[in-house]
């Protein structure tokens with residue numbers, strides 16, 4: 001009996017190791033996707049803010065964000081996007097799993113973890129399929145306050161009211177968790 005158990009354990013060991021390596025690989029891929037999306041968005045936003053100012057940049061943000069997310073998703077074979085407990089675009093509304101992770105991020109930050117280091121991943125079910133999910137928090141920086149802060153200039157505010165009547169993504173302060181990158185990897 002003991003021999004049999006040892007045999008089973010020896011057989012399982014390589015599988016367990018393979019799963020661990022796979023998960024690490026998936027995490028690396030997800031990190032790379034979040035970084036690519038974040039980097040491209042930042043580039044587009046900075047260029048547009050410089051060339052045409054914040055009011056025009058709102059629509060650039062609105063049109064570019066989903067397009068860049070689709071492009072990065074296709075190139076990496078996964079689904080990457082952004083979400084937030086206080087979202088601006090209802091397309092970015094978190095599902096139950098994302099809501100729970102975002103709430104955990106808030107708790108972890110309150111316990112002293114740095115907002116730019118917060119990440120979480122898990123193998124779970126999504127729409128009946130087994131998937132690997134990953135999230136990484138996005139901290140609020142100075143430049144973000146122009147459009148997400150509590151003192152938004154009048155022309156930006158008017159444009160926001162027009163484009164996003166149910167906007168929740170205001171009243172953030174520097175250092176707050178603005179939201180998170182979110183990745184779903186089919187398994």
Ligand code: HEC
Pocket residue numbers: 054055057058059061062063065066082083084086087088089090092138139140141143144145146147148169178179180
């Ligand atoms: C020029 C105004 C502007 C600036 C500056 C800006 N944003 Fe946004 N942000 C927007 C708009 C508009 C949307 C909605 C985009 C859409 O419709 O998909 C948005 C959406 C988001 C979302 C997606 C979740 C949601 O609320 O729908 C995140 C996350 C986000 N912004 C983070 C940031 C961060 C972090 C910064 C600073 C580095 C920043 N934003 C700077 C205008 C801005």
